[in-house]
Amino acid sequence: MLQVEKLRKTYGDLVAVDDVSFKLERGQMVGLLGPNGAGKTTTVSMIAGLVTPDRGEVLIGGVRLKGDTDPAKRRIGLVPQDLALYDELCPTDNLRFFGSLYDLQQPALDSRIKEVLELVGLSERARDAVKNFSGGMKRRLNLAAGLLHDPDILLLDEPTVGVDPQSRNAIFENLEALKAQGKALLYTTHYMEEVERMADRIVVIDHGRVIADDTLAGLHQRVPGVEGERPSLEAVFLTLTGRSLRD
Amino acid sequence: MLIPLRAMIRKDLQIFFSDRRSVIMSFIAPIAIASFFGAIFTSSGSSAPSRVAVMIADQDNGAIARSIIASIKADSALAVSVVSADSARSAVQNGKTSVAVVLPPGFGDAAGIAFITGSHKPELQLFYDPSHSAELGMVRGMLMGHVIDAVDREMFSGAQGRVLAARVLATFDSAGMPPAQQERFRAMLDAAQNLYGGPAQSGAAPVGLSTPYTVKETAATSDANVAYNGYAHAFAGMGVQFLLFAAIDLGVGILFERQRGLWKRLRSAPISRTLLLGGKAASGTLITLMTLLVSFAFAIVVFKVRIHGSVAGFLAVSVATALMASTFGLLVASLGKTPSATRGVAILAVLLMVMLGGAWVPSFIFPAWLQKVTVVVPARWAVDGLDAMTWRGLPFNAAVVPTLVLLGFALLFGVLALSRFQWEEA
Numbered sequence: 001m002l003q004v005e006k007l008r009k010t011y012g013d014l015v016a017v018d019d020v021s022f023k024l025e026r027g028q029m030v031g032l033l034g035p036n037g038a039g040k041t042t043t044v045s046m047i048a049g050l051v052t053p054d055r056g057e058v059l060i061g062g063v064r065l066k067g068d069t070d071p072a073k074r075r076i077g078l079v080p081q082d083l084a085l086y087d088e089l090c091p092t093d094n095l096r097f098f099g100s101l102y103d104l105q106q107p108a109l110d111s112r113i114k115e116v117l118e119l120v121g122l123s124e125r126a127r128d129a130v131k132n133f134s135g136g137m138k139r140r141l142n143l144a145a146g147l148l149h150d151p152d153i154l155l156l157d158e159p160t161v162g163v164d165p166q167s168r169n170a171i172f173e174n175l176e177a178l179k180a181q182g183k184a185l186l187y188t189t190h191y192m193e194e195v196e197r198m199a200d201r202i203v204v205i206d207h208g209r210v211i212a213d214d215t216l217a218g219l220h221q222r223v224p225g226v227e228g229e230r231p232s233l234e235a236v237f238l239t240l241t242g243r244s245l246r247d
Numbered sequence: 248m249l250i251p252l253r254a255m256i257r258k259d260l261q262i263f264f265s266d267r268r269s270v271i272m273s274f275i276a277p278i279a280i281a282s283f284f285g286a287i288f289t290s291s292g293s294s295a296p297s298r299v300a301v302m303i304a305d306q307d308n309g310a311i312a313r314s315i316i317a318s319i320k321a322d323s324a325l326a327v328s329v330v331s332a333d334s335a336r337s338a339v340q341n342g343k344t345s346v347a348v349v350l351p352p353g354f355g356d357a358a359g360i361a362f363i364t365g366s367h368k369p370e371l372q373l374f375y376d377p378s379h380s381a382e383l384g385m386v387r388g389m390l391m392g393h394v395i396d397a398v399d400r401e402m403f404s405g406a407q408g409r410v411l412a413a414r415v416l417a418t419f420d421s422a423g424m425p426p427a428q429q430e431r432f433r434a435m436l437d438a439a440q441n442l443y444g445g446p447a448q449s450g451a452a453p454v455g456l457s458t459p460y461t462v463k464e465t466a467a468t469s470d471a472n473v474a475y476n477g478y479a480h481a482f483a484g485m486g487v488q489f490l491l492f493a494a495i496d497l498g499v500g501i502l503f504e505r506q507r508g509l510w511k512r513l514r515s516a517p518i519s520r521t522l523l524l525g526g527k528a529a530s531g532t533l534i535t536l537m538t539l540l541v542s543f544a545f546a547i548v549v550f551k552v553r554i555h556g557s558v559a560g561f562l563a564v565s566v567a568t569a570l571m572a573s574t575f576g577l578l579v580a581s582l583g584k585t586p587s588a589t590r591g592v593a594i595l596a597v598l599l600m601v602m603l604g605g606a607w608v609p610s611f612i613f614p615a616w617l618q619k620v621t622v623v624v625p626a627r628w629a630v631d632g633l634d635a636m637t638w639r640g641l642p643f644n645a646a647v648v649p650t651l652v653l654l655g656f657a658l659l660f661g662v663l664a665l666s667r668f669q670w671e672e673a
Contacts, residue, residue: 048515050672073517082508086258088265093258100254101516129265145512 001026001184002047002153007056009042009208016042018208020056024153029175029185031199033192035241039208040188041081044155047186048078060153074102077151081158083138084145087131091122091141094130095148102149116144119174136167143171153184160194172198192233202233206241251518255526256533263534273493273534277542281478281485284607285550289477299382301325302339302347304332310407311355314397319348322389336374345379346386348372355401359411362398363436403439412436476638478550483633484606486542487568487626490535491597494572495590497531498579502586511672524577524665531573532566539565556636560646564632567653571625574657577664600626609634625656 002024009017017039024030034040045051047058049065058065060072085094095113104112117123120140130138143159156175160168175198179185189195195202195216202219204212212219216233223231223239231239264270303319305312320327330338335347349372357369371390375383402408416433424432504510513523543565546552554561583589601607603617604626610618621627632649635641 045511045672048511050511050514052671068514069517069519071517073515076515078512078515080508080511082511084508084512086262086509088262089258093261097254097258098512098516101251101513101518103250105250 001061002186003059003062004043004047005057005059007043007046007053007058009039009046009051009053015208017046017053017205020205020208020210022203022210022213024184024186026152026184027179027182028200029179029187029198031195031202032186032188032205033190033195033202033237034188034205038205038241040205041157042208043205044078044157044186044188048076048155049073050078074149075152077146077149077154079143079146079154079156079159081161083135083142085130085138085141088129090127090129091117091144092126094141095145098145099148104149112148112150116147119147119177120144121170134164134167136163136170139163139167140170140174143174147178151183153186154178156185156187158189159187160189160191192237196233204237204240211240248518248522251516252522252526252529255523256530259527259530260533263530273489273538274541277482277485277489277538278545280489281482281542281546282550283481284485285476285478285481285546287477288481289475298324298326299346299385300344301327301386302330302335302344303327304330304335304347304349306332306352307350307354309353309355311359311398311401312350314401315350315355315394318393318397319390322393325386325389332372339374339376342376342378345376345382347374348386348390349374355398355407356411358394358398359402359408360415362402363412363415363432412439476550476552478546479552479637480609480630480634482542482546482550482552483630483637484601484604486539486633487572487604487629488597488601488606489542490539490568490572491575491601491626492594493535493538494531494576495579495593495597497527497534497573497576498583498593499586499590501527501577501580502583502589505669505672506586514670514672520665520668520670524661524668527580528570528573528577528661531576532569535572536565536569539569552637554637555640557641557643557646558636560641560643560650561633561636563643563650564629564636564646564653567650567657568629568632570657571629571653571660574660574664575625578660578667581664581668600624603627605630625653628652628656 004020004022007017007020008015020039020043022030032040032043042051046053047065049068049070060075063072065072086097089097092113095116096109099109099112113126114123117126120143122137122141122144125133125137130141133141139159139162143156146154146156154175160171163171172194175185175187179198185198187195187199199216201213201215203210204219212222214222219233219236220230223236225231301319303316305316316327316329319325330347332349335344335349338344339347351370351372354369354371357367361368371394373383373387373390375386400408402411416436501510504513543552547554579589579593583593603621604610604624605613605621606626610621610627610631613621628649632646632653635645635649639645
């Protein structure tokens with residue numbers, strides 16, 4: 001469903017993403033892992049059309065994504081790392097606005113808003129100003145905004161940063177439900193257990209390059225266990241990317 | 248395309264109206280400051296221009312000095328009070344009056360004699376406030392007319408004039424003037440005394456040589472019966488200023504949206520860059536236009552400001568100004584990096600723009616070179632256009648050029664914003 005082909009992006013002398021390729025199929029979640037500054041967010045931004053790659057291409061359903069107004073962008077839903085919401089507005093008004101950007105119209109728009117608010121458990125707060133929400137509620141609404149236009153591919157950039165375990169668990173349940181519906185999910189995070197729990201395949205990026213693209217089991221096989229114990233994903237990650245700090 | 252555009256406008260209006268305190272300030276601030284400036288530039292609601300306060304100290308007390316003071320007092324452009332010389336100087340020094348005139352002892356007689364002989368001219372002492380030097384020039388010019396009128400009137404028809412003339416005639420011999428010239432002078436003075444010195448008709452003012460014209464002052468407003476209303480210019484100037492401040496809010500708001508990651512969401516939607524900035528420009532135009540129109544509505548109701556020119560022209564200039572301001576806001580967003588740093592620089596730019604645009608004081612009082620230079624300042628066209636449609640009472644034609652120029656600025660700002668905008672959202 002999503003195919004990333006040899007993407008490259010530089011900022012001056014800095015090579016942010018270099019020759020990155022991977023695939024994401026329907027009903028699949030790919031975990032995109034990497035240390036800080038590895039190029040995860042730049043990769044996601046290029047897929048979402050926020051950043052123009054210097055080279056390479058993004059294919060949606062086999063068709064190259066081109067230009068700001070490419071209708072294929074409707075098949076992508078972005079859940080950015082920032083809480084990209086208007087605090088002054090209520091969830092309904094936020095979602096009405098974001099839905100209108102995808103040409104959603106009444107009454108389908110209101111019906112869809114109701115569905116996504118139910119999914120993320122915010123139906124009862126649909127008319128409250130977002131500025132009064134907790135971090136977890138905002139994260140769930142952030143997810144709802146990305147889902148509103150019913151995209152086939154969901155790009156999730158660290159969607160659980162700073163949320164309490166309850167909201168985090170609720171988000172996982174939402175994502176698992178979406179996966180079960182056949183959505184393709186690309187998930188970037190620093191939390192290894194999230195990827196272990198949900199990802200079907202894991203792509204590890206470091207210094208802008210893909211250094212591993214495998215299943216969880218495949219990654220485990222790359223690092224020898226200790227005393228017959230299977231190594232943790234974190235141990236695998238540190239083995240692949242090294243232990244030097246990446247501030 | 249219309250659905251996202253409408254949604255962007257509706258959302259920005261919702262956000263604008265969601266902060267009631269900010270909304271009230273958006274409307275109250277321009278009204279309050281424009282009212283203050285209007286009060287300064289309006290002469291108590293009367294059509295007469297404000298009078299310059301002048302203090303006069305009469306140390307002479309002669310007929311000519313009294314005549315000079317009477318003449319000055321009758322001048323509608325001056326508000327005269329007669330005080331002592333010390334009080335006059337002290338009042339100027341303390342800033343209570345701008346100019347003071349001291350008629351020294353013997354001034355009138357010396358002036359009368361100097362009027363004929365051209366020598367030994369007496370000195371008139373003027374004290375002036377150096378921060379009001381323009382008023383010094385004005386008073387000096389008026390004073391000259393009043394002194395000449397009073398002296399020649401007295402010399403040719405007054406009792407004191409006859410005494411002085413006789414004294415002058417008596418000095419000719421001792422002055423060594425050639426006999427032929429003495430004769431011609433004596434003949435002229437005798438003729439003047441004979442002409443004007445006969446028994447005065449009852450109630451007739453003494454006559455003599457005088458300034459050969461009078462002045463009829465008419466304020467060139469929209470109609471002879473329409474007084475200049477200083478609030479009209481003040482509301483135009485302050486309206487444009489606060490409209491540009493609202494534009495800064497628009498630009499800084501975009502930068503805040505970027506900081507909050509909202510532009511990632513906007514850019515990930517399948518809509519064009521032109522539409523994204525066009526939506527912002529449209530909502531910005533509506534909000535700034537509303538600010539301007541509410542201010543003028545207040546001025547119309549409270550200060551009786553009227554659109555004496557074309558209403559359509561007024562609306563055209565207003566819309567073009569609002570569009571120019573909102574695209575200026577986009578330019579601010581496209582050139583700015585962080586919201587706080589951008590706000591500071593943008594406020595400075597706007598203050599310069601409105602100052603040079605004549606929003607604080609009318610541009611016609613600028614030096615000629617500055618008036619020429621400021622045609623590149625959009626605020627100048629906005630203020631001049633609104634002035635033309637309000638107190639100047641000019642027809643629609645007078646709104647066309649300002650409107651087109653403002654639309655040109657809007658286009659320029661919009662194109663620059665589109666090309667310089669940071670579109671990549673990494």
